[in-house]
Structures are given as C-alpha cells and as structure tokens.
Amino acid sequence: MGSAPSVWAQTSSFPITEQQRATADRVAQAGVPLSELAPNAPDSHTVKPGDTLWDISKLFLTNPWRWPELWGMNRDQISNPHLIYPGQMLVLVKIDGRAQLQLAQQRVGAQASDADGSGKLSPRIRVGDFDGNAITAIPLNLIEPFLNDAVVFDTDELATAPRIVATPEGRVLLSRGDLAYARGDLSQATDYRVFRNTRPLLDPISQEILGYEAPYLGTAELKRPQQNSEQADGKIEIVPATLMIKAVRQEIGIGDRLSPMPQRSFSRYIPHAPNAPIKGQVISIYGEGLNAGQNQIVALNRGRRDGLERGHVLALWQQGRSMVDSTSDKREIIKLPDERHGVLFVFQVYERVSYALIISVKDPVKAGDSFSQP
Structure with missing residues (x-):
C-alpha cells in the first residue's frame, strides 16, 4: 500500500526539494491515470445540494482522497480551493491516457457556450476564496460538533484550572441561563468552556500517557470577577466569581473545570494522504x-x-x-x-x-x- 503523491501537502515535517515540488505540481496539473478512474465513472455529473467533493470523487475515482490530482490542483490552488456550487456540471476530460475533472460553465438562461461563442461546452476551472455557498470537501456537519467536544490537553492543566465551587440554592445540576460560582484565575477571558476532570489517553502499546482527554460539558460567560475583601478582624472574605451557563451539552455541576474559549478555526479540510509512511x-x-x-x-x-x-x-x-x-x-x-x-x-x-x-x-x-x- 503506497502513499499518494505529496502534492497535497501545505506544510510538512519532511524536507522537499524545489525539484520535487516542481514535479509534484506537474503531476497534479496533468490529472490522474485512466487506471485510477472508477469502473463506472460517468462522463459528467451535475452538482446537487448536499454533495461534497469526497462524494463526487467517489463517483470518478477508486481512491477518492486523490481528488486534488483529478481536479489538476497545484500547491497554490490547494491553499485557495476550487469552489464548486450546486447546479454546475462537471465534465470528465480524458487526454493522452490521463483524466481531469473540469467545470462546464453555463450562462444563466442561455445555451452553454465557450469563449468564442460557438455554443459548445467549455470546460473551465473556477477558483476563489472561501464561500459559504460552495460545497465542502467532506460533510462538515459530522465533525463540527466535535471541534469543541473532542479536546486533548498535552498536560493535565485542568487539574489546576478554575473550578465551579457552588450553585444557587444548592442546586446539583445547572441548566442554560443558571448562575454558577467559581474560584481560580478567570482573568484570561470572558467566555469559557466547561469540562469534567480529564482522563489520560494511553498508548495501546507502550502505555505511555500521550495527553489528557477532557469531556466537554458546555460554555459559560463571566459576569462578575472574584472579589476578596479584608474584614475588620483581619480575615479575608472570599467572594467567588459569578458566571452564567450559556450552553449545556452534558450535565454541569460543582467541581467541573473552566478553560478559556479558543478562537474557532474555519480552515477548509483538504483530503490528502501523508507524505511518508505512518x-x-x-x-x-x-x-x-x-x-x-x-x-x-x-x-x-x-x-x-x-x-x-x-x-x-x-x-x-x-x-x-x-x-x-x-x-x-x-x-x-x-x-x-x-x-x-x-x-x-x-x-x-x-x-x-x-x-x-x-x-x-x-x-x-x-x-x-x-x-x-x-
């Protein structure tokens, strides 16, 4: 089982020479060998709502993750992916023993035409910046819930993270809109994710701890910071910070931990094989x-x-x-x-x-x- 060409790599831990890069670009723009096409690959396909590049590539290729080659994408285009929209027609073009998938651009309300007005279909490529109406590479709805939920910490930092210490009127579980009281350093942010205590992730072979997985519970917003005041007798009165629960994925209660909300990453996911065996x-x-x-x-x-x-x-x-x-x-x-x-x-x-x-x-x-x- 060999790995696919390295054309998809945007970043890599392995050195790549300029000659290798140039070769990869030429291979990508040439398309795929006809032997890589699916046995029943259609001559054309009209994009439907709900299609993904992965779905479409399965129609044409035996290995759908090789779709950047099929589309003739070079490294520059990978960082600025093809935008494909429902209603567009995809045409399979076969030349000199290789195949490429291209777009047949059509004018709205008119017969499809090429640049010289001959009325024939003209395969073209449309490239642009991120557009929310374009189809995605894979079904993002399957992974979006896990971008917040599935979290691994390199160290067990949640063991010392701010924690919920009390609830109004002694409630056991908190719901959306409830207040919670917490202690710890909450000066880093206003919005926080709420986690249960972590569990170590062990390597199946060496049993070494590789990280700490934290069950995601929901989100909370800081309303009032912790306020400590010295009393007349010299004792310090501790008044915990106040937070409001904004979203609940699982039950939230006393002892659960808080971590600043990270910035969301909306980078497009470009399927590609690793550059080296793994x-x-x-x-x-x-x-x-x-x-x-x-x-x-x-x-x-x-x-x-x-x-x-x-x-x-x-x-x-x-x-x-x-x-x-x-x-x-x-x-x-x-x-x-x-x-x-x-x-x-x-x-x-x-x-x-x-x-x-x-x-x-x-x-x-x-x-x-x-x-x-x-």
Whole structure:
C-alpha cells in the first residue's frame, strides 16, 4: 500500500526539494491515470445540494482522497480551493491516457457556450476564496460538533484550572441561563468552556500517557470577577466569581473545570494522504463506546510531532486473529494477515494525539486497531 503523491501537502515535517515540488505540481496539473478512474465513472455529473467533493470523487475515482490530482490542483490552488456550487456540471476530460475533472460553465438562461461563442461546452476551472455557498470537501456537519467536544490537553492543566465551587440554592445540576460560582484565575477571558476532570489517553502499546482527554460539558460567560475583601478582624472574605451557563451539552455541576474559549478555526479540510509512511493504533472510541462504526470519532496515538495534519486520509486495518491450523498434525498456532477494512479522516491534531472521523468501515472499530497511510 503506497502513499499518494505529496502534492497535497501545505506544510510538512519532511524536507522537499524545489525539484520535487516542481514535479509534484506537474503531476497534479496533468490529472490522474485512466487506471485510477472508477469502473463506472460517468462522463459528467451535475452538482446537487448536499454533495461534497469526497462524494463526487467517489463517483470518478477508486481512491477518492486523490481528488486534488483529478481536479489538476497545484500547491497554490490547494491553499485557495476550487469552489464548486450546486447546479454546475462537471465534465470528465480524458487526454493522452490521463483524466481531469473540469467545470462546464453555463450562462444563466442561455445555451452553454465557450469563449468564442460557438455554443459548445467549455470546460473551465473556477477558483476563489472561501464561500459559504460552495460545497465542502467532506460533510462538515459530522465533525463540527466535535471541534469543541473532542479536546486533548498535552498536560493535565485542568487539574489546576478554575473550578465551579457552588450553585444557587444548592442546586446539583445547572441548566442554560443558571448562575454558577467559581474560584481560580478567570482573568484570561470572558467566555469559557466547561469540562469534567480529564482522563489520560494511553498508548495501546507502550502505555505511555500521550495527553489528557477532557469531556466537554458546555460554555459559560463571566459576569462578575472574584472579589476578596479584608474584614475588620483581619480575615479575608472570599467572594467567588459569578458566571452564567450559556450552553449545556452534558450535565454541569460543582467541581467541573473552566478553560478559556479558543478562537474557532474555519480552515477548509483538504483530503490528502501523508507524505511518508505512518503506522499507529486507535487509542479509544470517543464517547466511551467499546466499538465504533461509520461517522463516529476515534482517538489516534499519533499527532503533530509524528507528521499528522488536518485532512490526512488513513487506512484502517483489522488485526488478523490467531487460530489453530486444524490441517496440520502439529496443531500449530497461526496468525491470519491483517486486513484493510476502512478509511479514517483526520480533522483535529494535537502534539501526540489526533481525532479522526470514520469515513467508511466494514467491521466495528475498537481500541488497538491499527492504521497506516492509504
């Protein structure tokens, strides 16, 4: 299983020469070999609402993560992706043993025409900045909830983070609009995420702690800072800070921790294969499940320091089981080969841990399953 060309990489931990970059650009702009096309690839496709680049690429390619090649995207265009809109027609162009997918631009209320007015379809490429009406690379609705929910801290910093210490009238659980009282340093921000105490993420092989996963509970807004005052007898009266609960994803209560709300990242996710071979294991299924299926989230034991980045596509492997060879007089133990049975899409990367969406899978995924470059 070889890795795909390095044309997709915007940043990399591995040195790339100018000659390699030039070669990658030429390959990308040339399209893909006809052998990479899906057996029933259509000659054209009209984009529908709800389509994604991944969905469309599956119509045309055996390996949908190679769509930047199919679109003839060079490195500059990757950072400024093609914008494709519902209603546009995509045309598969085959020249000299290679294929490219292009847009057939049409005038509204008129017959499709090319630049010289001949009335023929003219394949063109439309490139522009981010546009909310354009179709996305993958279904963002599947990962957006986890951009806040799935959080890993490199150190157990939440152990000393500000904490909720009391609730009005002794309430056990807090809802949206309720007040909460907290102690700790709340001078860093006005808006905070609320987390339960962290749990360590352990490497399935070495059992080394790779990070600390924190269950996300909701958000809160600081209304009044903590106020300490010295009393007449010299004692310090501690008045906790007041916060209002703005959103609740899970139950919030006394002892839960607060962390400043980070800036949201709206970067487009460009599916691409890693530049170099990589192997690792699934640490856990997000949400405490024992098994996971399509469109669920898993934590991986590789991160930024290992060369993973947002948008990486990975192959899932199921470990071959051990069994007794009943055909042998010696009754020997044999191990069946590992089998590839799914595809992962990395959408959140930390220093030593990443989160990935299961794009497709044949059998349930469990902790300890392995992954590699596709």
